[in-house]
Amino acid sequence: MTNEILRQLHERKSVRVYDPDRPVTVEEKRQLLEAALAAPTAGCMCLYTILDITDQEIKDRLAVLCDHQPFIATAPVVLVFLADWQRWYDSFVAAGVDAPRTPAEGDLFLAASDAVIAAQNVVMAAQSMNLGSCYIGDVLENGEQIAELLNIPSYAMPVAMLCIGAPTQQQKLRKKPVRFPLEALVHENGYHRAGPEALATMHSARADSEKNGFPEAVLAMERRKWSSTFMAEMNRSVAAWMNRWVKGEVQG
Amino acid sequence: MTNEILRQLHERKSVRVYDPDRPVTVEEKRQLLEAALAAPTAGCMCLYTILDITDQEIKDRLAVLCDHQPFIATAPVVLVFLADWQRWYDSFVAAGVDAPRTPAEGDLFLAASDAVIAAQNVVMAAQSMNLGSCYIGDVLENGEQIAELLNIPSYAMPVAMLCIGAPTQQQKLRKKPVRFPLEALVHENGYHRAGPEALATMHSARADSEKNGFPEAVLAMERRKWSSTFMAEMNRSVAAWMNRWVKGEVQG
Numbered sequence: 001m002t003n004e005i006l007r008q009l010h011e012r013k014s015v016r017v018y019d020p021d022r023p024v025t026v027e028e029k030r031q032l033l034e035a036a037l038a039a040p041t042a043g044c045m046c047l048y049t050i051l052d053i054t055d056q057e058i059k060d061r062l063a064v065l066c067d068h069q070p071f072i073a074t075a076p077v078v079l080v081f082l083a084d085w086q087r088w089y090d091s092f093v094a095a096g097v098d099a100p101r102t103p104a105e106g107d108l109f110l111a112a113s114d115a116v117i118a119a120q121n122v123v124m125a126a127q128s129m130n131l132g133s134c135y136i137g138d139v140l141e142n143g144e145q146i147a148e149l150l151n152i153p154s155y156a157m158p159v160a161m162l163c164i165g166a167p168t169q170q171q172k173l174r175k176k177p178v179r180f181p182l183e184a185l186v187h188e189n190g191y192h193r194a195g196p197e198a199l200a201t202m203h204s205a206r207a208d209s210e211k212n213g214f215p216e217a218v219l220a221m222e223r224r225k226w227s228s229t230f231m232a233e234m235n236r237s238v239a240a241w242m243n244r245w246v247k248g249e250v251q252g
Numbered sequence: 253m254t255n256e257i258l259r260q261l262h263e264r265k266s267v268r269v270y271d272p273d274r275p276v277t278v279e280e281k282r283q284l285l286e287a288a289l290a291a292p293t294a295g296c297m298c299l300y301t302i303l304d305i306t307d308q309e310i311k312d313r314l315a316v317l318c319d320h321q322p323f324i325a326t327a328p329v330v331l332v333f334l335a336d337w338q339r340w341y342d343s344f345v346a347a348g349v350d351a352p353r354t355p356a357e358g359d360l361f362l363a364a365s366d367a368v369i370a371a372q373n374v375v376m377a378a379q380s381m382n383l384g385s386c387y388i389g390d391v392l393e394n395g396e397q398i399a400e401l402l403n404i405p406s407y408a409m410p411v412a413m414l415c416i417g418a419p420t421q422q423q424k425l426r427k428k429p430v431r432f433p434l435e436a437l438v439h440e441n442g443y444h445r446a447g448p449e450a451l452a453t454m455h456s457a458r459a460d461s462e463k464n465g466f467p468e469a470v471l472a473m474e475r476r477k478w479s480s481t482f483m484a485e486m487n488r489s490v491a492a493w494m495n496r497w498v499k500g501e502v503q504g
Contacts, residue, residue, distance in 0.1 A: 004256045005380035006283060009373055010290045031258060033438050037431045038262045040375065042389045043477060044429040050438045058441055086445065087436070091455065092474050094448035095467030100474060105494055106486035110389050112361070113368050113412055117387075120372035121261055123292065128257035135369075137294045137362050151442035160365055177296040179289045184339075186285050186302045189310055190403040193338065196346035203343065215347030222344050222352060225295060234358035242357055242494075 008127050013176040015132020016071045018165030024076040028129060032077070032164065035125035036118040047085060047111035048118055051150055051158075053078040058149065065145055066138035066161065067230045075163035080139060081119045083111035086155040102248050103155045112159045119160040132167035135160060141230060143237040143244075154248045157241050178206040260379050265428040267384020268323045270417030276328040280381060284329070284416065287377030288370040299337060299363035300370055303402055303410075305330040310401060317397055318390035318413065319482045327415035332391060333371045335363035338407040354500050355407045364411045371412040384419035387412060393482060395489040395496075406500045409493050430458040 024032075029052070036050060053059055056073070062080075063072035072078065085103040092100035119135070126133045139146065139161035146158060179185070184194065184202040194202065200214040207213035225231055276284075281304070288302060305311055308325070314332075315324035324330065337355040344352040371387070378385045391398065391413035398410060431437075436446065436454040446454065452466040459465035477483055 003380050005260060005376055006287060008257060009287045009377060012290070012292070014292060030434075033434055035258060035261045037434055037437060038264070039372070040264070040266060040387050041431070042387070043473075044431070045473070045477075046432045046437055048437070049443060051442060052438055052440050055441045082443070086443075087451070087454075088470075088473070088478070090446065090448075091451045091470045092478065094451045095470040095474070097471065097474050100478060104487035104491070106392055106483065106488070106490035109364070109392055109411065109490050110486070112364060113387070113389065116365050116368040117372045117375075120291070120369045123369075124257055124373075124376055125261060128255050135292050135294070135365070137365065140358055140361055149442075151444075153443060153445055156443060159361065179293070179296070180298045182282075182285055182289055185289060185298055185300070186304055188304050189307045190303065190401075191301060191334070191338075191405060191408060192403075193405055194342065196342075199339070199343045199346045202339075218340075218343045218347035219349065221295075221297070221340070222347070222349050225297075226340070226344065226352060231358065234362070235356035236358070238358035238361050239356070 009124070012123065012127045013174065014134040015165070015167040015171045016134050016163070017168045017171050018075055018132070019168050022166035024131060024165060028131070029077055031129065032122050032125050035121045039118040039121040041114050041117070042110050045088065046114070047083065047088070048115035049082045049084040049087070049156060050118070051080040051082065053080060061149055065142040065149070066136050067141060069136070069138065072136060072163055075165050077164035079119070079122065079162045079164070080150065080158050081115040081160040081162070082152065082156040083108055083115045083159050084156040085111055086153045089155050104246060105242070108157065108242070108245055115159045119162055122162060122164070126164050130166065131164055132171060133162050133164045135162060138230065138234070141233045141237045143241045154244060157245060181205050260376070264375065264379045265426065266386040267417070267419040267423045268386050268415070269420045269423050270327055270384070271420050274418035276383060276417060280383070281329055283381065284374050284377050287373045291370040291373040293366050293369070294362050297340065298366070299335065299340070300367035301334045301336040301339070301408060302370070303332040303334065305332060313401055317394040317401070318388050319393060321388070321390065324388060324415055327417050329416035331374065331414045331416070332402065332410050333367040333412040333414070334404065334408040335360055335367045335411050336408040337363055338405045341407050356498060357494070360409065360494070360497055367411045371414055374414055374416070378416050382418065383416055384423060385414050385416045387414060390482065390486070393485045393489045395493045406496060409497060433457050
């Protein structure tokens, strides 16, 4: 069995270079955002806010703050997805609840899922409209500066960011990177921790040359990402976001 | 402009009652899982593991541990999505890296996004195959018991769960719950915190009767969810997951 949706789920790949001659129209952007709103949401609470970044100066700043990726500033559409309990917390107060409890870690995770689910609906909507998209995980970095730049209150936190635009011809032709085998990623009835041999087999399974196999690909990843300053910054920043969230530090 | 994907993104709604006469075939389940693997993933690292729960006794336990929802045990397909750095951490060790750094909070959030993005691809794949799905946010609760039940190692954590099966006729006819207006959920260039009047308007906008308006809907939500024992448990449990993650407490 196949169908249009399965086909496009498989075809979709990240797009980081946008055709400057093919803008995203106001109507298209509205359709992307409406697709986000159609997404599943815990208890129909819509625990997210989407920041639609249209100001070029803010895009430029985000390109710097999100690990110096200039292509961010060139994206016709930049959306930041916030996990958001501020709206409900303020609603409890507005409705007259006397000293509602403040959001905690579990609330944050639930809202983060809501936000990411909505983002992935936008990714699929974009794909269906011949638009390309790219997640920017680096929106987790430099939290204090991001919070100030985007005026983010205590009980909201950015968890995903999308750049969207029409792919250039070169991007359309780029190969989708190979995932790990299904057997490595899906376990039946419980976690089966892989031993060194199974891990080596898994990494080698997607190597397109000997130097991308095991242990080379893993060592390169450890060096380029795991030991990088940007991942250290991401960890520092998220710990600070968590602290801010739990303490409600800047609660007005 | 519309197309098949946009149409189905809007049509999709949660399904909690499954037609016992229409099982999910092995081939269908494989297609759901392959759709997950096609999802965007940070640096093509596939920072998630999917637990495919086929054992009825485990489904029964999950139905209890996830806030006592018996329908979970009746779902033909139950998938638990783990944020997972264990695979890469073990790979670093297997590749000979001397004392790699251990995962921290930012790593967890990045992996949680990967896991939820993959889950939402499964939701859309299911929709396209005339299967219904429902997220179970309550998989965040009772972490210690879930970890033991599913043999989850230190650097993995469940962040989403899906029940999947063919919808009954009654479920097909059920109305999709109304979201908040787009203007409340999408802000341009920065967060615009709504005041009491705007919040009241937002809540009333989706009320289907006076008693679902403002402040009634908000007060009911505060009482039924925000002040509930299950949300208190979710917060306790996620704080424990975070602690376990950061300390690597049961690291073998």
